[in-house]
Amino acid sequence: DIQMAQSPSSLSASARDRVTITCQASQDISDHLNWYQQKQGKAPKLLIYDASNLDTGVPSRFSGSGSGTDFTFTITSLQPEDIATYYCQQFDDLPLTFGGGTKVEIK
Amino acid sequence: QVHLVESGGGVVQPGRSLRLSCAASGFTFSHYAVHWVRQAPGRGLEWVAVISYDGSHKYYADSVKGRFTISRDNSKNTLDLQMNSLRAEDTAVYYCARDRIHHSGTYGWGLNWGQGTLVTVSS
Numbered sequence: 727d728i729q730m731a732q733s734p735s736s737l738s739a740s741a742r743d744r745v746t747i748t749c750q751a752s753q754d755i756s757d758h759l760n761w762y763q764q765k766q767g768k769a770p771k772l773l774i775y776d777a778s779n780l781d782t783g784v785p786s787r788f789s790g791s792g793s794g795t796d797f798t799f800t801i802t803s804l805q806p807e808d809i810a811t812y813y814c815q816q817f818d819d820l821p822l823t824f825g826g827g828t829k830v831e832i833k
Numbered sequence: 834q835v836h837l838v839e840s841g842g843g844v845v846q847p848g849r850s851l852r853l854s855c856a857a858s859g860f861t862f863s864h865y866a867v868h869w870v871r872q873a874p875g876r877g878l879e880w881v882a883v884i885s886y887d888g889s890h891k892y893y894a895d896s897v898k899g900r901f902t903i904s905r906d907n908s909k910n911t912l913d914l915q916m917n918s919l920r921a922e923d924t925a926v927y928y929c930a931r932d933r934i935h936h937s938g939t940y941g942w943g944l945n946w947g948q949g950t951l952v953t954v955s956s
Binding site: 781821825 | 877
């Protein structure tokens with residue numbers, strides 16, 4: 727199975743700060759990576775697919791980059807509504823595997 | 834709009850069975866692979882199983898292989914998960930999720946999710 731190491735597990739930042747989350751795959755997965763946002767008590771929502779493509783309707787302050795084994799997710803200007811847990815997920819092979827999640831809070 | 838509604842969750846004793854369902858609407862269900870993904874309380878996401886758009890291919894996580902069975906009825910736009918020999922560690926919110934791309938041979942290429950149904954395995 728492909729392991730996804732996501733860091734940090736939690737972070738606290740001020741509104742309008744730039745936030746960065748990293749995800750490292752245990753083997754080369756090309757750009758076969760998605761990012762999801764999960765708000766408390768809700769289902770995950772797809773934000774980014776193919777490592778860097780924004781899903782329809784996702785604000786442009788969200789972005790993703792990377793390929794191979796190292797990936798980055800960025801919120802350029804943190805908004806109060808971005809408080810959530812974020813997960814990476816690889817789809818290079820089954821079983822699909824997820825990172826452990828990053829809980830983002832506002833200071 | 835993709836609409837997925839799970840049902841069938843509840844409290845069940847260890848060793849017993851439970852069947853979950855997912856009703857799909859807003860898209861051509863028979864064109865998409867669909868998954869079950871679960872989340873234990875306070876924990877991360879764990880993929881459970883996927884079924885191809887036509888039901889001809891099914892894949893499972895090792896943790897549920899031999900105990901869970903995924904199936905679909907494209908005439909009724911429904912996805913099911915038959916869960917047998919349930920264990921305490923199967924306690925979780927179970928989500929059904931659709932692949933973003935239809936007729937894709939690449940599973941998990943972006944998932945759209947239902948709201949989930951809670952399964953609690955406890956005596």
